Amino acid sequence: MSRSLRRGAVAAVLALSIAPLAAACGAGSDSQTLQVKPDSVATSVGNINVQNAYIITEPNGTGPATVTARIFNNGTNPEQLTGITVEGAAQQVKLTGSDGKTGPITIPANGSVTLGGSGNPTALLASSQGVVPGNFQSTVLNFSSTGQVSLAPQVTPATHFFQPFGPVEVTPSTPASGQPSARPSGSASAKPGTSATPSGAASGAPSVSASATR
Template identity: 45%
Template sequence: MSRSLRRGALAATAIVISVASLSACGAGNDAQTLGVRPDNAAVTVDDVKIQNALVITQPDPGVVGPAVVSATVFNNGLTRQTLDSITLPGTLGTVKLKAAEGAGPIVVPPGGSVVIGGQGNASATIEGGLREAKNGDSQKVVFKLSKTGDVGLSAFVVPAKSYFKDFGPSEVPAPPGTTPTTPATTPASGEPTQAAGH
């Protein structure tokens, strides 16, 4: 083997070793990658932390119908709080809150949390939909709590598909250009109904 080839092989080996040792510096409990946060809206004000805040619209584009706000609200304090309202600054959308039990306010217990959105959870329905924002946009959402007051953040606007399907609006109108089908009614005997005079 010639002297120049040996030098080239040694240089290549030195580069590989130095790159390997540099990449090892990023491993371990203090690695920079451990500081990467998930791509969802979260904020903490006093004892209240709000995570995974989203505005979820109808699954099909162009369909006008209710949208919802979905989030998890944590109360790290020693006294209970109620979620008094959710507002969407800059829009005409009005949010109607409903507790999981159906009656009374949405209560966030001390040292506990409440999930808004999804079956069996509290709900926050934007009754007229959200025409001002498009999927992929971010929307300012303000949660008003009884003790902490206003807690605002920007939430992503996403359609009720894929991961968000089970947290989206419960009322889904038919897409434009389609006719809703109504199930045929049959009497208890199972025989089809006949029109009068036949």
Template identity: 45%
Template sequence: MSSSLRRGALAASAIAFSIASLAACGAGNSSQTLEVQPDNAATSVGDIKIQNALVITQPGTDTSGPSVISATVFNSGRSAQTLDSISVEGGGSAKLSPAKGSDKLSIPAGGSLVLGGKDNASAVLSDAAEAVQNGNVQKITFTFSSTGAVNISAFVVPAESYFSSWGPSEIPSVTPSPGESASPNESASPNESTSPTATATESATGQ
């Protein structure tokens, strides 16, 4: 295992718990929530504080295909701000989408915004495989309506284990090589079917 992958593995184990904790309280506006100090990528500029910043790639060792940026943004100011853009050094700009039921990525005064995970706002990098490698540290620039640009260095991790539900929802399909196809005997028998009671953990990541 390369040194960069070892660093990524150690970082992943150290920050996984705090991601889940902040996601649970991300919608809260209490001072207790704003005082959380996780042991991972975090920075503060003016009224804006960014915590738990990560770049999450496809599961496995292949980083091709969409990646996502996960983070929790806090606004300690008296006025709301919007997250206008996110860019990754060498990886281009992310496509931002608001949370379900919202029309923009707004961080209310004294509140927070969660990026990544089910029903939350999202930031997707269409294909930054050449610039984003698992185990590396990547420079990310968040740009806000009032505070402006905020830079942070975040670890790159695959959408596995603790991060499976935070990773990309789109998984690239595998294209078979020429002449490669399933034999007639490899198809499912008439009696085999997918269980209608499959649990949520058996569905694609990034629900």
């Protein structure tokens, strides 16, 4: 066999041995492709910088959805996020602070706020109708001083690293409405077979401070 034919045979054997390994890299539950994040979007207008913006749905693509992003305020005065509009969504976005109060969310001067995730403010769509997983949905954030900031975050389900930022509705906690009586209102009777009972009892129960709309 000539030298050129031997080299060709060796190359063919190497190609056949490498092919199964290459195929294995893209298959299975531990595939590297499962770790590839969808494209995040970022934009800046004036003192406001928005990064890592997504619209996250329930894992099955139904139920509520939420807008998540990191918002930076590079100005010397606080700004308020007063509203968010998602094009095509059937519901309005409800803004809720980390304290459970509905309304504008303040971004401190030279500070930042994360929308979504445990202990953070939320921007919730009560329904994901009109929000299609995989789409880049046109979204407008309205700020008190900067005005409108437009971007098109990708719609993705709350799986893998997005799971902690899935749709969660924050509600304020309510203190108990009743307090136990300090002492019984009646005194023990001297008659046998009777006894005094306290008239006061706790009438309220603490409410759940946060409920997941799963």
